[in-house]
Amino acid sequence: MIVKKTLLKNLHVINPCSDPALLENAYVAISGDTIESVSSSEPSGEFDVVHDLCGKTALPGMINAHHHLYSALAVGMPLPKNNPRNFNEILEQVWWKMDLALDHDSTQACFEAGLVDSLKAGTTTIIDHHCSPSYIEGSLSLLAETSEKLGLNISTAFEISDRNGQEIFEASLQENLAAVSKFSATQYVHPMLGLHASFTLSDASLRKIRDAAGKLDSWGIHSHVSEDKADEADALNKGYNSVLERLEEFNLLNENGLIIHGLHIKDSDLELIQKHGSQFVHNPSSNANNRVGMTPNKNLNKLKSGLGTDGMQSNMLREGKEGMLIRSSHLEGGEDSVDYMQLLFKNNAEIASKLFSGRLGGSRKLGYILPEHQADLAIFDYLPRTPISASTIFGNIFFGLSGLPCDVMTRGEFRIRDYQLLQVSEQEIKANAVAQAKKLWSNFN
Known part of the structure; x- marks a missing residue:
C-alpha cells in the first residue's frame, strides 16, 4: 500500500x-x-x-475525556415547568425525559452536530457516554460510523441502568457487548461498558454486568461516580461504605476503567482507584451548572485526573479556562489551584493513549x-x-x-x-439538527 x-x-x-x-x-x-x-x-x-x-x-x-454527544440538541431546549430542587430532580425532569425521547434520526443528528462542533473546536478524540433508551440496538455502530466520516477517534459506551426496566437494561448491556465484539480490532474506535450512576443499578444488575464482562478478553467500565451526595447515600443504604467500594465488591474496577466526577469520594476511595489503576476524569463546567459541588484539589492531583465536558460543550480550551476560573472563585488568596493545562494536555493524552492502545496490543x-x-x-x-x-x-x-x-x-x-x-456539509448537518431538535422537544414537553 x-x-x-x-x-x-x-x-x-x-x-x-x-x-x-x-x-x-x-x-x-x-x-x-x-x-x-x-x-x-x-x-x-x-x-x-x-x-x-x-x-x-x-x-x-485535543481530547475530550468524557462527553455526552446525545445532549447536542439540548441547547436552548425548554426548561421544566417546576424548577428542580436538587440533582436527582434535574435528572428526572430534564435529562431522563430528553434521552428517552431520542430515536434513530434525532440520535444521528446529535452525533453529527456534536462531532462537527468538536472538530471545529480542535477536539479530535472523544470518549463518549451515550444514552437513547428508545433507540438502543445499532446506536454505537452509528456513532462509530459517523465519527469515521469526520476522521475522529471515538470511544463508545452505552449507559446501562435499571431506571427504564429490565428489558432496556438487557438491551443496553447487549449493545455494549456488541460494540466490544465489533470494534475490538478497530484502530480508531475504543469500545467500553457504559454504566449510569450506581444509584440506578441494583446489586443483581451489577452482578450481570460483571458476569458478562468476565467473558471478554479486555474491558473497562465508563461510569459516573459520586457526582452528587445522593449517589454515596444510596451506596450506604445498600450496605456499602461508598460507591467505589460497591463497584469493587462486584469486581468492576480495573486499569481500563474510567471513573467520572468523583466529587464526594473519600480518601479510601482514592486509594481504591490507584490500586486498580483506573482513570479519573473531572468535568468542572457541568459540576458548576448542576450545583453539585467542586472536586477537591487532592482528588485531581493525586489521581492525575483528565478533563471532560460531560456534554456541556465540545470546546476543550474553553473547558480548561472555565474550570480554572470556577476553581479560583472558590479559593482564598494564596491557596493553590489545579494545573488545568496538565489535565487537558498531559493527563488526557495519557488516558487516551492508554485506552486506544489496550485492545490492539500495540502502542497508540x-x-x-x-x-x-x-x-x-x-x-x-x-x-x-x-x-x-x-x-x-x-x-x-x-x-x-x-x-x-x-x-x-x-x-x-x-x-x-x-x-x-472538507468532507461534510456543516450547513446540511445543522439544518437537520434544527429540524430534529424541534421534533425532539415536542416529544418530551
Whole structure:
C-alpha cells in the first residue's frame, strides 16, 4: 500500500506539557496518519504534499475525556415547568425525559452536530457516554460510523441502568457487548461498558454486568461516580461504605476503567482507584451548572485526573479556562489551584493513549505533536499581542487563543481548512439538527 507523505512547514508548534514546549518555524513530516519528525530544519526526502502554514500556531488535537454527544440538541431546549430542587430532580425532569425521547434520526443528528462542533473546536478524540433508551440496538455502530466520516477517534459506551426496566437494561448491556465484539480490532474506535450512576443499578444488575464482562478478553467500565451526595447515600443504604467500594465488591474496577466526577469520594476511595489503576476524569463546567459541588484539589492531583465536558460543550480550551476560573472563585488568596493545562494536555493524552492502545496490543500515541504520534493538529491563525515563549504558553493558550482553529488535521488529513469542513456539509448537518431538535422537544414537553 502506498503511504502518503505530507510536509507542514512554517508552523509554530506548541506541545504544552513537553520539552521543548514551543518550536517556532517548524517542519512537521507526516507518513500516513503518523508524525515522522518535528524539526527546525527542512527534512530530507520527497513529499507528496507540502503545506505552507504561513506562521500559524499548532496545538495537538485535543481530547475530550468524557462527553455526552446525545445532549447536542439540548441547547436552548425548554426548561421544566417546576424548577428542580436538587440533582436527582434535574435528572428526572430534564435529562431522563430528553434521552428517552431520542430515536434513530434525532440520535444521528446529535452525533453529527456534536462531532462537527468538536472538530471545529480542535477536539479530535472523544470518549463518549451515550444514552437513547428508545433507540438502543445499532446506536454505537452509528456513532462509530459517523465519527469515521469526520476522521475522529471515538470511544463508545452505552449507559446501562435499571431506571427504564429490565428489558432496556438487557438491551443496553447487549449493545455494549456488541460494540466490544465489533470494534475490538478497530484502530480508531475504543469500545467500553457504559454504566449510569450506581444509584440506578441494583446489586443483581451489577452482578450481570460483571458476569458478562468476565467473558471478554479486555474491558473497562465508563461510569459516573459520586457526582452528587445522593449517589454515596444510596451506596450506604445498600450496605456499602461508598460507591467505589460497591463497584469493587462486584469486581468492576480495573486499569481500563474510567471513573467520572468523583466529587464526594473519600480518601479510601482514592486509594481504591490507584490500586486498580483506573482513570479519573473531572468535568468542572457541568459540576458548576448542576450545583453539585467542586472536586477537591487532592482528588485531581493525586489521581492525575483528565478533563471532560460531560456534554456541556465540545470546546476543550474553553473547558480548561472555565474550570480554572470556577476553581479560583472558590479559593482564598494564596491557596493553590489545579494545573488545568496538565489535565487537558498531559493527563488526557495519557488516558487516551492508554485506552486506544489496550485492545490492539500495540502502542497508540495521541495528544502530542511529536514523532510516532497520530497526526492530529489544531491550527490557529494566532498573532500574539505579548511575547510567546515556553514560560508564557499558559497565558497565550487560555487567554489568547480565544477563537476556533482555522485548520484541523486528523490522521494526517485536513478535515477543516480556512474554517470550512472538507468532507461534510456543516450547513446540511445543522439544518437537520434544527429540524430534529424541534421534533425532539415536542416529544418530551
